Amino acid sequence: MESPILITGVGKRIGFALAKYLVEAGYKVIGSYRTEYSAVAELDQLGVDLYQCDLVSDEQILAMIDSIKGKYPYLRAIIHNASDCIADDEVEDPNTIDRMMKVNVSAPYQINLALADRLKGYDQQVSCDRESEGDVGAADIIHLTDFVAKKGCDSHVAYAASKAALHNMTLSFAARLAPQVKVNSIAPALIMFNEDDSETHKRKMLAKNLLPVEASQTEIMELVNYLLGSRYVTGRCFNVDGGRHLKSYQTG
Numbered sequence: 364m365e366s367p368i369l370i371t372g373v374g375k376r377i378g379f380a381l382a383k384y385l386v387e388a389g390y391k392v393i394g395s396y397r398t399e400y401s402a403v404a405e406l407d408q409l410g411v412d413l414y415q416c417d418l419v420s421d422e423q424i425l426a427m428i429d430s431i432k433g434k435y436p437y438l439r440a441i442i443h444n445a446s447d448c449i450a451d452d453e454v455e456d457p458n459t460i461d462r463m464m465k466v467n468v469s470a471p472y473q474i475n476l477a478l479a480d481r482l483k484g485y486d487q488q489v490s491c492d493r494e495s496e497g498d499v500g501a502a503d504i505i506h507l508t509d510f511v512a513k514k515g516c517d518s519h520v521a522y523a524a525s526k527a528a529l530h531n532m533t534l535s536f537a538a539r540l541a542p543q544v545k546v547n548s549i550a551p552a553l554i555m556f557n558e559d560d561s562e563t564h565k566r567k568m569l570a571k572n573l574l575p576v577e578a579s580q581t582e583i584m585e586l587v588n589y590l591l592g593s594r595y596v597t598g599r600c601f602n603v604d605g606g607r608h609l610k611s612y613q614t615g
């Protein structure tokens with residue numbers, strides 16, 4: 364019986380890399396996307412079960428959930444990678460906070476509640492297959508948050524607040540879904556620059572960290588692999604941030 368991993372935001376960058384990595388690791392992958400990049404066709408060729416879903420739309424979220432529930436009795440994991448990242452003064456729209464909360468918090472909330480039974484079912488199936496009593500934590504939810512969830516961000520107030528809320532949901536869902544489902548946050552700092560980042564911005568971002576490097580998606584992929592293999596880590600945040608929290612203590 365297939366027990367796939369659902370990843371949101373697979374059309375580019377970290378989500379796309381994660382989807383390919385997990386397919387190559389032998390998992391069945393379900394991917395949600397908003398924009399139909401060429402990467403989506405590549406994932407289709409790899410056998411990823413793809414759903415076009417704008418996470419601001421309750422209608423599209425519910426349609427995706429209904430389709431997944433109708434197709435899969437179990438889910439191995441859900442990885443909430445999709446997120447919008449808008450600076451507070453980037454758009455005139457005063458509803459930036461609403462959009463950040465809708466995509467980065469409300470959508471993961473709805474999806475976790477609706478698919479929790481599929482995750483718990485996977486754990487119970489694994490326990491039966493192993494004929495072992497008390498196998499725990501066979502299923503996972505992973506929230507991609509951000510270093511700024513704890514620190515705040517003066518240019519992305521709404522975005523940072525949404526990531527803080529997403530991590531708080533890690534704590535609540537970890538308590539709610541234990542012991543069958545582990546729930547953890549990954550809080551990156553500088554994983555990948557954006558294509559339109561200026562050299563000045565890049566230098567500024569690198570200078571914020573004790574380890575002044577662009578980490579690359581590999582850091583995230585290998586941490587996801589570790590969490591999927593764990594049976595004893597839940598309700599925790601894994602900071603993939605180059606020591607950014609200590610930069611201001613550096614005297615040299």
Ligand SMILES: NC(=O)C1=CN([C@@H]2O[C@H](COP(=O)(O)OP(=O)(O)OC[C@H]3O[C@@H](n4cnc5c(N)ncnc54)[C@H](OP(=O)(O)O)[C@@H]3O)[C@@H](O)[C@H]2O)C=CC1
Nearest residue numbers: 372376377397398417418444445446507551552553554555
């Ligand atoms: N890159 C980095 O250095 C860091 C990344 N992170 C976090 O890691 C995760 C991945 O980062 P990264 O790959 O750089 O993110 P990107 O912004 O490059 O991609 C985000 C993905 O989310 C999708 N998305 C955005 N809005 C919506 C929406 N309304 N409905 C559906 N999908 C949507 C995008 O789809 P589309 O392209 O179609 O719009 C895209 O596929 C994110 O959660 C991010 O916040 C945190 C800190 C640092």
Ligand SMILES: Nc1nc2c(c(=O)[nH]1)N=C([C@H](O)[C@@H](O)CO)CN2
Nearest residue numbers: 446447448552553555556557560568
């Ligand atoms: N949804 C996104 N969130 C974040 C991104 C991104 O590209 N999409 N990028 C960062 C990095 O800090 C980046 O700005 C470094 O230049 C944070 N979150």
